[in-house]
Amino acid sequence: MVRIKERYLLVNILYPGELGTKPGVPDLVVLNQPTTDALTPQALLRGIRAEVANMFGDYGAGAMEGGSLVVKYLSPATSTFILRINRAYYRLVWAALTFMSRVPVRNGKPCTFRVVHVSGTIRKAEEEAVRRARDLCFAVRDEHSGKVEDPLGNLFGATTKRPTRDVAMRDVSPDEGECSDAEMGDASDG
Incomplete structure (x- = not known):
């Protein structure tokens, strides 16, 4: 028996305007x-299916039929949702989300849909959602207290200045302390 392969897309709704x-x-x-x-x-789902059909025509519309696209989690409070899609078509959905510019409701606000994680299991997608929510809370706290120069740096993965550690290095002569493979027990993979 063959298992149906699926992908889970973790998506954030952002309001940059x-x-x-x-x-x-x-x-x-x-x-x-x-x-x-x-x-x-x-x-x-209606908005995503309409956008896929608009971008990819009959092929895209046919790919979205038959329950291959499902919203597994939707949180309006965190503007986050998780989609389950057949593995063969997840790139179509990702492209459609990239081109969606409004929340798919009547008089929806302009927004950006950002796919932040693609996973083969819902568990990993949920763990990433929790990790991102926690990181966002810390970033907001740091920005509010004035510790961050770039307000979007923590969210979008900018590197922070961390203190460097001093590392002591020395040269080892061939005579003192270098072991042969025979002495190490020959820890090869073969």
């Missing part, structure tokens, strides 16, 4: 603000 519009509110909070409660899994 509203950056800098709310003084006193950290930019990360504005960028990751909650999505309207009118966004339901059914509305999200």
Whole structure:
């Protein structure tokens, strides 16, 4: 028996058009603000299927039929959702999400759909969602306390300046302390 191969896409809904519009509110909070409660899994699926059909025509529309696209998790509070899609077609959905520019509800706000993780199991997708939410909380706290120069650096993976460790190195002469493979027990893979 053959198992059906699927992919899980972890997607964040971001609102970059509203950056800098709310003084006193950290930019990360504005960028990751909650999505309207009118966004339901059914509305999200309708919007994604329409975008796939628009971009890829009959081939894309046929690929999305038969229950191959399912919303497994949707959180309007964190603007995050997880999609389950057949492994052969996950790139179609990813491309369609990239080109979607509004929340798929009536009078939806302009937004950006960002695929942040692709996984073969829902467990790994959920773990990544929890890790990203925790990192976002720490980034907002650091930005609010004034520790961060670039407000989006922590979210998008910019490297932070970490203190370097001093490492002592010395040259070893062939006479003192270098062991042969026979002395090490010949730990080869073969």
